Amino acid sequence: MLETRTHDVTGVSPAAGPADADAALQALVERDLAPLTARIDREGLYPEDFLREAGRLGAFNRHLASQNASGTTDIASAIRATEVISAECMTTGFVAWCQNACAWYVENSASDTLKREALPRLANAEALGATALSNPMKWFANIEDLKLSAERVDGGYVVSGALPWVSNLGEDHYFGAIFRTTGTNPRPVMALINCSDPGFSLTPCPEFTALEGSRTFGCHFDRVFVPDEHVLADALPEYIRRIRPGFVLLQMGMGLGLIDGCIQTMREANETLAHVNGYLDDQVGELEEALEDGRSACYALSETPFDESERFFADVLQMRLTGSELSLRASQSALLHAGARGYLANAAAQRKLRESYFVAIVTPAIKHLRKELARIHAH
Known part of the structure; x- marks a missing residue:
């Protein structure tokens, strides 16, 4: 640290x-x-x-x-x-x-x-702070089961279960988590958790191929008490509809920034290799145009983050999907432009290639996005 x-x-x-x-x-x-x-x-x-x-x-x-x-x-x-x-x-x-x-x-x-x-x-x-919504978002999309459950007690909830990985955590960091209550009227509830809460513990994750500096841990809840004052939402469906466009749109900064960085790597490579890089499929100008188009569309959607309609959310998901696909395209092009120099252990090009795959698999991943878009368009 x-x-x-x-x-x-x-x-x-x-x-x-x-x-x-x-x-x-x-x-x-x-x-x-x-x-x-x-x-x-x-x-x-x-x-x-x-x-x-x-x-x-x-x-x-x-x-x-x-x-x-x-x-x-x-x-x-x-x-x-x-x-x-x-x-x-x-x-x-x-x-x-x-x-x-x-x-x-x-x-x-x-x-x-x-x-x-x-x-x-x-x-x-x-x-x-952090977000632990990967598992709940997959649960909402019928991809996996919800991993946290809670008993209702006087003044709050007692939460148990485990999440395999949550990022940007530390001893006193916050994160938002969703658990399902047990009993006669089970329902999902979202609350803000502090890593210092009694009964909560962090465990190291296996080493990743990228994003190792993101402080990603497994999260274990052993009867963690969550007071009512720390509940973010009890009427969860309405709350999720309100926050989900902003949640997904805010992710776009990762992909758009990565693409911008890839273009810069390509420019640097072209200082000495432009005469041969011209034979590659994607050129700086093409990716710059695609990036500016993506930015304009993303910023336009960002003007109405509280539009709760399914049609608007479909546009947001499509934007997120396009960002993932363009990130993969740009990072591959950056490595091909850099050539062997980009394959060095400290080279930006190979790092950006690994980072681009994270854009494509972090929740909502490409397959998740396509599944949700198919669901929305089927109605």
Whole structure:
């Protein structure tokens, strides 16, 4: 874990515009993140110091109307911040999305306690957070069973079960989880969990081929008490319909940023190999055009994140699917442009190829997206 720096970060004033905020974040990426990218990827270094400084710059409050200076739910700006990070290091972009998603849950919850005590700290990264919705999203899509169950007790719930992997976790990190109650009227309930809660424990995961710096653990609940004040939603279907477009749209920062980074890798390769790279299928200009088209469509969808219609959600899922497919295409092209140099252990090209497969398999994965789109279009 990195030590927290004591020097000031060149920040932006609360009245600064999005372009100024993006520029400040870009400067932070170049200064503090870029020198660590190879270690994050190869050694599993967790970029905690960077996350906290990015939070102080406002990177994680842009989509939270109650926490930012504009008082608006600016999903597009939050996506852009994740793009800036992911273009350099998508492991860090992924945990940035985890942070955004966790705050998104609290922002849209009915818990005044969590909005007062947890949300401001999540918004500025004083507290770090995660999303444990991979299993529930697959449960909603009839792909797998829900892994957490809970007994109703006086003042809350007692939760038991295990989740195989949840990212961006630590000893006192928060995450949103869904469990099903037992008894005569079983129903799903969503709550905010703290890793320091009694009965909760983290276990190491097997080593992954990428994203090792994302602090991913198995989560074990041994009769963990969750007070009513920490419940995000009891009427869960209505809550999920409200948060799901934003949840998926916020993921787009990973793919869009990765694609941008791949294009930069291609440009660098073309400084010496343009004469032969011209024979490859995908060229810089083609991918730049596809990226700009994707950005425009994504930002347009982000203007109405609370549209709960199935038609709108289908558009969001299709955008997410397109982002995954373009990420795979761009990363393959980046490696082919770089050639043998891109195959070196510390090369950006091979790292971005591995990162692109994560974009394609993280929930909702390509197969999950296609299954849901088929369901929606069948009605």
